[in-house]
Amino acid sequence: MSIASKYDPSQTEAKWYAYWMEHKLFSSKVDPSKEPYTIVIPPPNVTGVLHMGHMLNNTIQDVLIRRARMQGKNACWVPGTDHASIATETKVVQLLKEKGIDKKDISREEFLTHAWEWKEKYGGIILEQLKKLGASCDWDRTAFTMDAGLSDAVITVFVDLYRKGKIYRGIRMVNWDPKGQTALSDDEVITKEIASKLYYIKYQIEGETDQYLTIATTRPETIMADVAICINPNDPRFTHLKGKKAIIPLINRAIPIIEDEYVDMEFGTGCLKVTPAHDINDYELGLKHKLEVIDILNDNGTLNEKAEILVGEDRFIARKKIGKLIDEIGQLEKIEDYKSNVGHSERTDAVIEPKLSLQWFLKMDEITKPAFSSVMEDIIQLHPPKFKNMYRAWMENVRDWCISRQLWWGHQIPAFHLPNGEFVVAKTAEEALEMARKEYDSSYTMEDLKQDEDVLDTWFSSWLWPISVFDTEVFSTGKPNEELKYYYPTNDLVTAPEILFFWVARMIIAGYEYMGEKPFKNVYLTGIVRDKQGRKMSKSLGNSPDPLELIAQYGADGVRTGMLFSSPAGNDLPFDEKLVEQGRNFANKIWNAFRLVKGWEIDPKLEGSENKASIAWFENRFQEALEEINDHFEKFRISDALMSTYKLVWDDFCSWYLEMIKPAYQQPIDQATYDRTIVFFEDILKLLHPFMPFLSEEIWHQIKERSVEESLILSTWPDQHSFDKKITEEANQVFEVVSQVRNLRASKGMSPKEALDLSINAKSPELYNRFAAVLRKLANLSSLNFSEKVDNAMSFVVKSDECFIPMGDSINIEEEKANLQKEIEYTKGFLTSVMKKLSNERFVAGAPAQVVENEKKKQADAEAKIKALEESLAKLG
RNA sequence: GGAAGUUUAGCUCAGUUGGUUCAGAGCAUCUGCCUUACAAGCAGAGGGUCGGGGGUUCGAAUCCCUCAACUUCCA
Numbered sequence: 010m011s012i013a014s015k016y017d018p019s020q021t022e023a024k025w026y027a028y029w030m031e032h033k034l035f036s037s038k039v040d041p042s043k044e045p046y047t048i049v050i051p052p053p054n055v056t057g058v059l060h061m062g063h064m065l066n067n068t069i070q071d072v073l074i075r076r077a078r079m080q081g082k083n084a085c086w087v088p089g090t091d092h093a094s095i096a097t098e099t100k101v102v103q104l105l106k107e108k109g110i111d112k113k114d115i116s117r118e119e120f121l122t123h124a125w126e127w128k129e130k131y132g133g134i135i136l137e138q139l140k141k142l143g144a145s146c147d148w149d150r151t152a153f154t155m156d157a158g159l160s161d162a163v164i165t166v167f168v169d170l171y172r173k174g175k176i177y178r179g180i181r182m183v184n185w186d187p188k189g190q191t192a193l194s195d196d197e198v199i200t201k202e203i204a205s206k207l208y209y210i211k212y213q214i215e216g217e218t219d220q221y222l223t224i225a226t227t228r229p230e231t232i233m234a235d236v237a238i239c240i241n242p243n244d245p246r247f248t249h250l251k252g253k254k255a256i257i258p259l260i261n262r263a264i265p266i267i268e269d270e271y272v273d274m275e276f277g278t279g280c281l282k283v284t285p286a287h288d289i290n291d292y293e294l295g296l297k298h299k300l301e302v303i304d305i306l307n308d309n310g311t312l313n314e315k316a317e318i319l320v321g322e323d324r325f326i327a328r329k330k331i332g333k334l335i336d337e338i339g340q341l342e343k344i345e346d347y348k349s350n351v352g353h354s355e356r357t358d359a360v361i362e363p364k365l366s367l368q369w370f371l372k373m374d375e376i377t378k379p380a381f382s383s384v385m386e387d388i389i390q391l392h393p394p395k396f397k398n399m400y401r402a403w404m405e406n407v408r409d410w411c412i413s414r415q416l417w418w419g420h421q422i423p424a425f426h427l428p429n430g431e432f433v434v435a436k437t438a439e440e441a442l443e444m445a446r447k448e449y450d451s452s453y454t455m456e457d458l459k460q461d462e463d464v465l466d467t468w469f470s471s472w473l474w475p476i477s478v479f480d481t482e483v484f485s486t487g488k489p490n491e492e493l494k495y496y497y498p499t500n501d502l503v504t505a506p507e508i509l510f511f512w513v514a515r516m517i518i519a520g521y522e523y524m525g526e527k528p529f530k531n532v533y534l535t536g537i538v539r540d541k542q543g544r545k546m547s548k549s550l551g552n553s554p555d556p557l558e559l560i561a562q563y564g565a566d567g568v569r570t571g572m573l574f575s576s577p578a579g580n581d582l583p584f585d586e587k588l589v590e591q592g593r594n595f596a597n598k599i600w601n602a603f604r605l606v607k608g609w610e611i612d613p614k615l616e617g618s619e620n621k622a623s624i625a626w627f628e629n630r631f632q633e634a635l636e637e638i639n640d641h642f643e644k645f646r647i648s649d650a651l652m653s654t655y656k657l658v659w660d661d662f663c664s665w666y667l668e669m670i671k672p673a674y675q676q677p678i679d680q681a682t683y684d685r686t687i688v689f690f691e692d693i694l695k696l697l698h699p700f701m702p703f704l705s706e707e708i709w710h711q712i713k714e715r716s717v718e719e720s721l722i723l724s725t726w727p728d729q730h731s732f733d734k735k736i737t738e739e740a741n742q743v744f745e746v747v748s749q750v751r752n753l754r755a756s757k758g759m760s761p762k763e764a765l766d767l768s769i770n771a772k773s774p775e776l777y778n779r780f781a782a783v784l785r786k787l788a789n790l791s792s793l794n795f796s797e798k799v800d801n802a803m804s805f806v807v808k809s810d811e812c813f814i815p816m817g818d819s820i821n822i823e824e825e826k827a828n829l830q831k832e833i834e835y836t837k838g839f840l841t842s843v844m845k846k847l848s849n850e851r852f853v854a855g856a857p858a859q860v861v862e863n864e865k866k867k868q869a870d871a872e873a874k875i876k877a878l879e880e881s882l883a884k885l886g
Numbered sequence: 887g888g889a890a891g892u893u894u895a896g897c898u899c900a901g902u903u904g905g906u907u908c909a910g911a912g913c914a915u916c917u918g919c920c921u922u923a924c925a926a927g928c929a930g931a932g933g934g935u936c937g938g939g940g941g942u943u944c945g946a947a948u949c950c951c952u953c954a955a956c957u958u959c960c961a
Contacts, residue, residue, distance in 0.1 A: 012923095014923075014924065014926095015924085015926070016924095016926090273887080289961095290961085395890085395891070398889085398890055398891085399889090399890070399891090399958090399959065402889065402890075402959080402960080403959085403960085406960085506958085506959090507958095507959090509959095510959095543957090574898085574912070574913085575898050575899070575912085575913090580892095580898095580899080581957090582898095583897085583898060585897085585898085585913090587897095587913070587914085588898090588913080590926075591912085591913070591926095593926065594924095594926045594927090595926090596926090597924065597926050597927090598923095598924065598926080598927085600923090600924080601923040601924035601926095601927085602923065602924080603923080604923045604924075605923035605924080606923085607923090608923070646900090648899085648900090649900075649911095652900090652911070652912065655912080656911085656912090663923090663924090664928085664929095667923085671923090674922060675922085748929090748930085751929060751930065752929090752930060752931085754929090754930090755917080755918065755929070755930045755931080756930080756931085758918080760918095760919085760921095761918090761919070761921065761928090761929070762921070789921095846905090846944080846945080849944050849945090850944085851943095851944040851945095852905090852944045852945070853944090854944090855943090855944060855945090856905065856944080856945085857905080859905090860905045860906090861905095863905080863906060864905085864906090866906085867906075
C-alpha cells in the first residue's frame, strides 16, 4: 500500500461535495425535537462573481454551521441572491448596448425580459462557486429577492407601511445625470478634483446705493435660483447687513439676508448665496429657514424659464456668459483659480447635477426604536462590540429612508397615479382601480391608472430576508408558518461592517415590525480583505487573486484556513498568499500524520505499557485544548479557535504525541495504543472538520469503512469533560528536559544521532520513570539514571531538578561554570524583584491574597532553582 | 467640519476586571539536519523602551491627560 506523500485536494474535494449533496447532508427540515441553528446568507448580488470578501464571509458561515451541525443542532444555512437593482440594470444596459439596443428605445417589459434572460443565464454563477469552497448550504432553499413569493412580500410590506402612514412622498435631492437623464446612487458617482474658478460677485444691498456685499461661488449660473444670502451671526464684518435684503444682479430680484452659524467665516467672503434647488447644503439650510425653492434647470442641464435670462442655454455655457454679463455691469469683483471636488457619472462622465425630485420615503423615527434598543441592550450582540458605537450614532441620527429608485429592474412601486393628479396605493391594479373609483371618480377605468415608474431600493427587499426566505405570506396573514416559527429568529449573521446600516439595521427594524422579534442573536462583522499595500481588493484594481484559481492551487481547505489564520472579527484581513500556503501545508501535515498511523502494523502480543503515560497526557491535553477552542468559538474568535486547533494538531499531536508512541522503524505497535491513537485522530478530525471539511472527511472514511450516517459531517463534536492540569504540567516538565538535551546537543554541534547519558538529581524520580521510554526516544538517550553528582558533566536545571550529561574529558569546565553563573545571576535578579514586592508592606496589605500567594510561590521556586544551580556549580569544582 | 477606532517582534495580530500566561502566538529570519509520515518537513536559536511625553498607583501594555501618525464612517 502506498499513499502519496503529498496531499492532493483536487482528488477529494469534488468527490466529497458530491457525496454530501447526493445524500442531502446539508438539508434541514423542521424538527421540533431538535434545537434549530440558522444562518441566512447575506445574499450576494446576482451579477456577482466570487471575490475574496465572499470567500472570507462564507468560510466563516460554513465553519459556524458545520460546528453547530456537529453539536447536534438542526443546522440550516439558507442561500440565495439579491437582485441588486442598480448593478444588474447597469450590466444589462451595457449588454444591450453591445447588441446595439438602447434602453430608451425599448419598453419596460422588453427590458425586463432581457434582464430576466440574463439573470437565468448568469445569476447562479456565484452560488456554484460557493460550492467549490465547501459551503454547506441547504441548496433546496435557495431564494432570490425577486422570486414571486419574495416579491409579493415586498409589495405587501410597502402597502402595509403606506397604510400605516409610515411611507410618504417627498422632495429629495438626488444625483442627476443630465446626459443619461437618470438619477444615480452615490455609489455610481465618481468624485474628481477639477480645476475650476471661484467667481466673486457683488450684490447690491436693497435701498442703499453703493452698498454691496460680495459672495464667492463656483457656479455663477445658479444665481438666478438664489433665495437668500446667509451670514454667520457671529461675524463682526456683517452686523450692518442683518435684517436687510440683497439684490441679485442681472435679474434684480431682492432676497433676504439670513443668519446661520453654518456659514464658515473663513471660507470665501463669509457671505453665502443660498440656492436650495441646486445644492444639498443649501437645501437643508432652506428647509431650516423655510425658504422658497427655485429650480432653474431642465433635466438635460439647460436653463429653464425660471432663470429669466439665458433660457435654453446649457449650464456650462451659461456659466461663462453670466460671468461676462456680471463683469459688464461692474459687479464682478474678481475670479480666482480654485480646485473643487465635482461628482461625475460613472457611466456617462457627465458632471452630476444635484436635483430635487419627488421620491418615496419611509419614516424612520418610530419604526427604528425597538431596533435601536435591542442592540444597545445586547439582545442582539454585535461582534466585536465596538460597532455598537457606530450603530448608536447612526440610529440616533437616522434620516428617513429614500426607498425609490429611478430604475426598471426591481420591485415596481405599487402606487397608481390618476388623471386628477392623485394616486392610490394597492397591491394590484384591480384593487387600485376599485379604490380610485370609490375615493375619486367612479368612471375611472384601468386605462386611467398609471403605475409609478420607479422601483424600490434593493435593501427594501433584502431587509425582509430573514423572514421571507421562510415565509412570504406572514406579512399579509400575520401568522407565521411552521418553518418561520421554527427557524426564526435566526442565530448568527455574518456580514461586512460597511452594510451595518444599509442592511443589518434595516433587517432588525423589519424583524421587530413584522415578527415583533429580533431577526438574529449575533452579528459577526468581518473585515475587508486587503492586499499587501493595504488597498481593498477589487476587480477594478486587479489586485485580487482569482478565488477559484487559489482553490485549484491550494485546495479549498487550504484557502479556508489561510483566510482564517489572520482575520480577527471586525479587523481587516491583509491577504497574503503565504497564508493560504500555510493552510495547504497544514493539510499536508495532517495527511502525513495519517500516513504514519495508517502504516503501522499491530502486534497483539505487545503490551504497550511504555505508552500509557503518553496516552494519559494526550487525553488531558486534548481536553485542555478543547476547552480553549470551545471558549474561542463562544466568543466568535474564529481565528483563535483555528490557531488553537492548529497548535493542538501540529505541536501536541504530531510533534509530541506521535513521536512519543511511534514504534521504531518497521516495528509493530501494540493494539491498545493503536486503538487509542485512532480515537485521538478521530477526535482531531472532528475539531478540524469545520475548518477543513474535505480533508477531514476523506481521512475519516479512510480510517475505516463508514456509512452515510456515519459521515464526519454528521458526527458529534467531542464532549468536554474535566481534565487533570497536573498531568499536562508534569509532561511539560519532561518536554522541557527533552528540549534542553536537544538544545545542548545543537549548541555543542553534536549530531542528533549521538546518544547521550542523562542523570537527574530529581526530587521525585517517579515522574521521569513514568516517561522514561519517552525521554530515551525523544532525547535520544543511551541511559537514564538518577544521582546527586556527576563528574565532568554539562548541566542544566529544570524546575529544581539538576540534570547532568557526562562529557568525559571533552568538557570545558570554565565555560560550563560561566553559563551556570550567568543563570544564577539572572535568577537572583528575578528573586530580588519578587522580594522587593513582598517586603513592601503596602503591596502585601493592598494586593489580593491570590497575588501575594503567587509572589510567595515565585520566591520559593526561584530559591530552589538558585540552590540547585549553585550545587551544580560547586560540583564542577 | 463632526464622530469613532487603531498604534505591542520584520509582518499579521492576542493580551478579559491594573498583579504568573506579562511582555506572548503564528508567519518570516538565522543555525544545524534529506533522522524511513511529512523539505509543503524535523530540531534548535535570536528578535520588542508595548507610538512619544506626562500623571494616578505599592505596581501600568492595561486607568487618566496630552501630542503624533494612520484608518473608517458621517457631512
